[in-house]
Amino acid sequence: MRLQAENLACNRGGRDVFAGLNFAIEAGEALLVTGRNGAGKSSLLRLIAGLVRVSAGKLTFSGGAADAPIGEQAHYLGHQDALKPSLSAAENLRFWIDFLGGGKAASASLDAVGLAPLAGLPAAYLSAGQRRRLSIARLFAVARPLWLLDEPTSALDAAAQSRLAELMRAHLAGGGLIVAAAHGPIGLERARELKLGPP
Amino acid sequence: MKMPVIDLAKPTKFLALVNRVLPWLIAGTVIFFAVGLYRALNAPDDYQQGATVKIMYLHVPAAWLGMAGWGLMCVAALGTLVWRHPLADVAGKAAAPIGAAFTFVCLVTGSLWGRPTWGTYWVWDARLTSELVLLLLYFGVLALYWTAEEPGRGARAAAILALVGAVNLPIIKFSVDWWNTLHQGESIFRVAGSTIDPSILAPLIVMTIAFTLLFITLYLAAMRNEILRRRVRAMRLMQAQTLAEATS
Amino acid sequence: MSAIVALMLRDMRIAVRVGGGALMGALFFLVLVVMMPFAIGPDLKLLARIGPAILWLGALLASLLALDRLFASDYEDGSLDLLMTGTVPLELTVAAKAVAHWLTTCLPLVIIAPLLGLLLNIEMRAMGAVALTLLAGTPALTFLGLIGAALSVALRRGGLLLAVLILPLTVPVLIFGVSASNAAIVEGAAFGPPFTILCALSLAAVVLGPVAAAAALRHGLE
Numbered sequence: 001m002r003l004q005a006e007n008l009a010c011n012r013g014g015r016d017v018f019a020g021l022n023f024a025i026e027a028g029e030a031l032l033v034t035g036r037n038g039a040g041k042s043s044l045l046r047l048i049a050g051l052v053r054v055s056a057g058k059l060t061f062s063g064g065a066a067d068a069p070i071g072e073q074a075h076y077l078g079h080q081d082a083l084k085p086s087l088s089a090a091e092n093l094r095f096w097i098d099f100l101g102g103g104k105a106a107s108a109s110l111d112a113v114g115l116a117p118l119a120g121l122p123a124a125y126l127s128a129g130q131r132r133r134l135s136i137a138r139l140f141a142v143a144r145p146l147w148l149l150d151e152p153t154s155a156l157d158a159a160a161q162s163r164l165a166e167l168m169r170a171h172l173a174g175g176g177l178i179v180a181a182a183h184g185p186i187g188l189e190r191a192r193e194l195k196l197g198p199p
Numbered sequence: 200m201k202m203p204v205i206d207l208a209k210p211t212k213f214l215a216l217v218n219r220v221l222p223w224l225i226a227g228t229v230i231f232f233a234v235g236l237y238r239a240l241n242a243p244d245d246y247q248q249g250a251t252v253k254i255m256y257l258h259v260p261a262a263w264l265g266m267a268g269w270g271l272m273c274v275a276a277l278g279t280l281v282w283r284h285p286l287a288d289v290a291g292k293a294a295a296p297i298g299a300a301f302t303f304v305c306l307v308t309g310s311l312w313g314r315p316t317w318g319t320y321w322v323w324d325a326r327l328t329s330e331l332v333l334l335l336l337y338f339g340v341l342a343l344y345w346t347a348e349e350p351g352r353g354a355r356a357a358a359i360l361a362l363v364g365a366v367n368l369p370i371i372k373f374s375v376d377w378w379n380t381l382h383q384g385e386s387i388f389r390v391a392g393s394t395i396d397p398s399i400l401a402p403l404i405v406m407t408i409a410f411t412l413l414f415i416t417l418y419l420a421a422m423r424n425e426i427l428r429r430r431v432r433a434m435r436l437m438q439a440q441t442l443a444e445a446t447s
Numbered sequence: 448m449s450a451i452v453a454l455m456l457r458d459m460r461i462a463v464r465v466g467g468g469a470l471m472g473a474l475f476f477l478v479l480v481v482m483m484p485f486a487i488g489p490d491l492k493l494l495a496r497i498g499p500a501i502l503w504l505g506a507l508l509a510s511l512l513a514l515d516r517l518f519a520s521d522y523e524d525g526s527l528d529l530l531m532t533g534t535v536p537l538e539l540t541v542a543a544k545a546v547a548h549w550l551t552t553c554l555p556l557v558i559i560a561p562l563l564g565l566l567l568n569i570e571m572r573a574m575g576a577v578a579l580t581l582l583a584g585t586p587a588l589t590f591l592g593l594i595g596a597a598l599s600v601a602l603r604r605g606g607l608l609l610a611v612l613i614l615p616l617t618v619p620v621l622i623f624g625v626s627a628s629n630a631a632i633v634e635g636a637a638f639g640p641p642f643t644i645l646c647a648l649s650l651a652a653v654v655l656g657p658v659a660a661a662a663a664l665r666h667g668l669e
Contacts, residue, residue, distance in 0.1 A: 035525070051528055051668070071532035079523025086464040098453035101534045117442035126434055130443060310565075320565050323489030331566075338474055346471075377486065380611060 001027040001063030001145055003048070003070075003177055009056035010043050017043045019056065023194055027063070027145075030168070030178040030188045035196035042079070043180035044196070046146045049076040049180060064145055074146035075139045077186060079154075083130045085124035089115060089134055090122055093141065100142045107139035110134075113163060128129075128155040133163075140167055149180040161187060209285050217423045218273045218399060224416040238402035254312040256403060260410035261305035265333060267414070272340065273365045276358035286422075288354035288374020289429070291361065292344055293421035299337035306330050325379035330371050336364045344361035350429060451543045458547035468513070468543075471538045473555040475530050476509040480563045491568040498569035499628035503621055505563070506556045506581055507588060513552045514592040514636035515599070515606035518664070519545060522600050527668070537664065542657040545573060553585035570666045576631035576638065580645060583622040588650040590656030591616050601667020621647050 002024060017040040025031050033041045046052045046061065050071030061070045077108035083092045094106040103109075110116045113133040118126065125135065132155045139147060148169070153161050163185025170177060172188075182187055239256040271294040278287025309327050310320045321327070340357045347353025448456075462468030483501045494501075521527040530540050560581055566573035585603060595613035599605070623641040630638035 005610055030550065032566055046528075049532055051531065052656070068534075074532070076528060076532060078525050078528060080523075080528075082526040082529050084461055084524070084526070086459070086461055091457075091460070096529065097458045098448045099450045099533050099535070100532070115443070118439050121435070121439045125439065127443075186495055224589070317490065319568050321568065322491065323484050328484075328489075335478055335481060338477075342471065342474065381488075 001029070001061070001174065001177060003146060003179070004060050004062070005057065005077035006053065007057035008044075008047070008059055010040060010047050010052060010134065011055035012043060012052065012168045016055075018193055018196055021196075022058070022195075023192075024179050025179070025192070026129060027175040027177060028172050030172060030180065030191040031194055032186070032188060033181040033196060034183065035040040039196040041196060042150050043191075045076065045150050045179065045181055047073055048146075049148050051076070054104055061146065065173065070086045070146070073147060074148050075144045077135055077139065077147070077149045077152055079150055080193075081135045083131055083134060086122060088120050088124065089117040089130075093134060093137055097141045100138075100144075100163075102105070103144040106137075106141065107123065112140045112167070113137045114160070121156040129157055129160060133160055136167065139171075145176050147178045147180075149186075151182055152180060182191055209309065210289075213427060215288060215377065219445065220417060221416065224419065226414060228409060228412040231405060231412055235402060235405035235409045238405055242399055242402045251312060251315055251369040252311050252399075254308050255399075256311060256406045258305055258308040259403060260407040261301045261308060262330065263407065264410055264414050265302030265305050267299055267339075267411075268294050268301060269361070269368070271335070271418075272298065272357075276361040279354055284377050286426075287358075289422050289425045291358055292350075292353060293418055293425055294323075294355070295337060295340050295344060297411040297417050297421060299334065299341060301410075301414070302330060302334045302337060305405065306334060320324055323379070327374045327377045328379070332371050333368065336360075336368075342363070350432075449534060451539055453502060454535075454540060454543045455547045458595040459542055462547070462551040468516070469551045470555060470662065472509045472513040472552040473559050475512065476505045476556050476559065477563065479505040479508060482568060483627040484567075495568045495570065495573075496632065498567035499565060499632070500625050501567060502533070502560055502563060502569075502577050503581070503584075503625050503628065504662055506553075506560065506585065507621060508610075509556055509616075510553050510585055510588045510612055510616075511592050511595075512606060514548065514589070514596045515609055517548055517593070517596040518600040522668075523629040526656075527600075527664070531664065531668075537661040541597065541660045541664070542590075542595060543648075545589050545656065549586055549589040553581075553589055557581045557585065573628060577628045579661060580624045580627045580642065582622050583642065583645050583649055587620045587645070588617055589648075591620075592654035593656040593660040594663065597663035597668065600664050623648065 004024040007019075008021040010017045021044070023031060027117075035041055047054060048070060050069050055078055059070070061073065064073045082096070090106050090110065093109060097103050097106060107116065107119065110119050112164060115123070115130060115133055115135055115137065118130060123131065123134070132152075136152070146176060150165060156164065168186075168188055172178060178188070178191075180188070180191070215308060229369040234258070239253060242249050242253070244252060272291050275291035275294060279291060306327065309330070313327075314320055340360050343357040343360060343406065344353045358371050457652070464572070480501060483505075487493065487497075518527060520637045522528060531537055533540065535543075557578055557632040560578050561574045564577060569577070592613050594616075595609035598612060602608070623645040626641035627638050627645060630641070
């Protein structure tokens with residue numbers, strides 16, 4: 001599997017957020033996207049996910065499902081958690097597992113991120129870090145080759161960050177790809193870096 | 200992390216008081232209902248309306264208790280907003296559904312009572328219309344309680360609405376009366392005769408007391424339930440947080 | 448569990464739980480219908496004659512205003528992004544949300560309409576006709592409203608925009624709905640033809656609505 005961008009450009013609100021972007025990652029590789037705020041890190045992730053239109057250039061994902069758009073083969077972990085406050089943690093997770101095409105059991109995934117005792121608690125009562133971990137449980141539960149992570153370690157304490165690093169290593173070892181946007185290191189030792197910003 | 204403050208002192212004493220008083224209240228309610236129903240069913244029929252006038256024994260207490268419920272909510276509202284009494288939230292929340300239920304009973308009995316007289320189940324006369332608006336105001340307060348995620352926030356919002364409603368209720372009543380007299384001639388309705396015969400008055404008073412005791416019984420029980428419900432919620436929250444801290 | 452069924456169940460669960468969605472539409476319907484005689488006057492004969500129209504207008508407004516939150520809450524917490532990257536086509540996703548909305552918001556309207564008919568002194572037969580036309584017509588209102596909800600979320604505007612956009616589109620539904628209801632009151636008016644047209648409008652909306660709403664979401668949420 002291979003994710004390749006050639007001369008990629010993104011235009012939002014009439015402004016070129018970035019242009020002339022080139023990168024390629026293979027199975028088992030990770031790309032760390034850095035840059036100051038406003039450089040376009042989040043836009044790049046949303047563009048790969050298919051939520052923002054490509055205004056110039058080409059983005060290809062080869063080796064996966066032939067006719068499915070990239071978005072359906074990727075997990076997008078954005079700034080928001082996509083959790084409904086009135087549903088319990090387990091119900092939220094179970095819904096996403098069912099909607100995104102099935103995978104591991106919700107209970108096992110909650111275990112993997114250390115949220116098993118909070119399974120029955122309404123999501124409204126979870127702290128920011130716990131909500132983030134719940135979103136990460138979704139990545140663990142449903143198998144998709146490409147992970148698009150937007151500042152995944154925000155709101156996570158040290159223990160949760162190392163747990164996330166473990167999950168990412170396991171994903172890469174299984175042949176997955178990761179594109180992560182962050183301000184600093186997030187626990188991926190051998191990630192390639194793509195720095196966005198003015199030349 | 201949300202850690203609610205549990206003020207255990209006053210609610211505990213209150214719960215103890217309720218548990219002691221409740222059996223007496225239930226007994227009193229049953230006795231008054233027994234006496235009242237006996238007197239009511241044996242009271243004379245109205246010369247015009249026949250036996251249907253006996254709905255009055257249900258309708259009049261329900262009307263009074265519907266309004267008393269709102270008054271209770273206002274006192275509780277002052278407790279919440281002005282005096283910050285810890286039980287005020289619970290007092291207001293418990294009063295709302297019971298007051299609404301009695302208002303609803305008042306409307307239904309008024310409608311059934313009027314059916315033989317008017318030929319329809321509903322007519323827009325001043326009294327029933329005011330009761331209907333009161334019921335809508337109750338629904339508003341109930342909606343506030345039900346849609347609030349935290350009990351405290353909902354209670355404060357409902358308290359404000361209760362007080363605003365209380366100020367507005369006389370105005371609404373006045374305007375509905377005025378609106379009704381504008382259209383007088385299309386519907387004329389009298390609750391009972393202009394004077395109430397003592398043989399009807401006595402059972403009415405007994406039934407009113409019986410219903411009032413019922414209200415108080417239900418109300419205290421509802422307050423107790425709400426206090427226990429909040430405790431359970433707080434304990435669940437604490438348990439979940441300590442568990443989460445242990446495993447993270 | 449199938450993805451679409453999971454989405455429908457989730458939406459229904461949320462609507463029933465927060466205590467808001469499910470009964471709020473019915474409550475608004477009630478309040479609206481009670482307001483009418485204050486403006487029109489308590490003349491029972493007049494109310495009985497225009498009763499079906501009052502009920503239809505009330506149901507129309509109640510079902511449209513409740514649609515405001517349909518996509519907005521998903522947009523605000525990031526769920527909409529994920530819903531758009533599911534394996535389910537976006538048209539089916541929005542259709543599933545519309546079905547859940549109809550079940551939790553419009554069905555209560557249909558159920559309490561006869562009760563409100565009592566307040567307006569509508570006769571029994573007419574009440575049955577109104578309820579039936581509401582049952583057949585509210586799907587059209589929901590699925591057309593879906594388009595407005597998608598457009599207003601894409602444009603990031605509030606609920607009145609939705610009403611302004613969609614109310615003109617619902618004119619045929621209103622006309623044929625009231626027409627069919629009146630057939631039970633007015634001598635010589637037929638129930639069949641307007642009712643079948645109403646059903647046809649609903650079926651057309653069930654197809655048109657999701658397609659347009661999905662397009663609005665895709666193009667608007669850049």
